[in-house]
Amino acid sequence: MAIFARTKEEVPVTIEVSHRFESLHAHVRFNNGAVVHPGDEVLVHGAPVVAAFGEVITEDRTATITRATALERWWTRLTGDLEFMELCEFSFSEELAA
Numbered sequence: 338m339a340i341f342a343r344t345k346e347e348v349p350v351t352i353e354v355s356h357r358f359e360s361l362h363a364h365v366r367f368n369n370g371a372v373v374h375p376g377d378e379v380l381v382h383g384a385p386v387v388a389a390f391g392e393v394i395t396e397d398r399t400a401t402i403t404r405a406t407a408l409e410r411w412w413t414r415l416t417g418d419l420e421f422m423e424l425c426e427f428s429f430s431e432e433l434a435a
Contacts, residue, residue, distance in 0.1 A: 341406055346371065350400045352381060356388035365400065376405025376413035 349368040355361060365381060373379060381400045388394045405413065 341408070343406055344404045346402045346404065348400050348402060349397065350381060351395060351397050352386065353393065353395045354386045354388045355393045356390055357393065358391075367400075368397075371402060373402060374405065374410060375417060376409040378403040378405075 348371045351366045351368055353362075353364045353366075355363075363386075365379065367373075379400055379402050381398055383396070383398045386394050386396065
């Protein structure tokens with residue numbers, strides 16, 4: 338683990354998007370057993386998945402995990418444990434937040 342340098346890792350993933358009455362969810366499973374740690378970022382490649390009502394879509398894709406530096410990981414754990422984390426950003430599209 339680097340103290341000041343971020344590393345990137347390409348991993349195979351399976352995504353599942355459900356848009357049903359009993360379950361509305363989007364899940365990513367790392368097929369190689371990769372683990373995401375505090376501060377890491379995951380980018381799933383490919384076009385956005387749009388499931389019509391009643392559908393469940395499952396696809397195999399590739400994702401890039403950008404590993405947090407040791408300092409970033411420490412800061413994420415510290416602020417998360419002290420409940421300072423007030424904003425989480427989750428995006429299921431290619432649009433950039435303004």
